């Protein structure tokens with residue numbers, strides 16, 4: 001994030017309440033709706049308030065629609081405690097956490113009966129438990145995505161099997177490098193399976209078409225008829241899956 005200053009909250013004719021953030025480097029006004037349904041307007045340093053006001057007024061339909069969507073989404077899970085009873089999302093399902101403290105043990109995490117079991121030493125801190133859970137997700141994800149990618153590679157008779165890895169991406173869900181390495185966001189594992197399947201196909205499709213052009217889309221359509229719907233579902237869920 002660059003340098004910016006926050007104005008106080010401004011009220012526009014009692015309809016849309018928004019916060020103005022002045023950004024010296026911005027060239028135009030932009031509106032963003034946050035996960036907790038706040039309207040944030042970024043504006044260049046010297047844009048007069050009346051111009052911002054007019055801009056927001058002209059976008060009220062869009063803002064109302066976005067606010068309705070954000071408010072209709074399921075509430076995010078509470079902040080993690082990394083203690084017994086904490087919950088996580090895995091493939092769209094809620095799983096629990098059980099922490100067992102054992103003297104002299106190396107921290108590790110396993111999944112049994114919809115419970116993440118983390119074993120740590122008696123004095124281990126929260127961060128050790130967190131790291132252990134993230135490592136488990138990364139290993140699980142690598143196996144899952146590798147299986148999905150290999151299935152597509154066989155079906156499409158691609159001449160090679162790409163490398164598959166996990167990354168702690170915060171914004172994107174996946175990537176495909178020029179040399180054909182596929183990476184997936186660890187947090188994508190919170191998504192339901194049908195969206196993970198779509199993500200795997202999406203990145204595999206980039207091995208054939210290295211852009212999002214019409215051939216890429218035709219390719220997706222040929223192999224997953226409802227890909228557009230899955231992509232839309234993902235865009236909607238993504239708002240709420242900023243972490244594990």
Ligand SMILES: [Zn+2]
Pocket residue numbers: 202206212
């Ligand atoms: Zn893509």
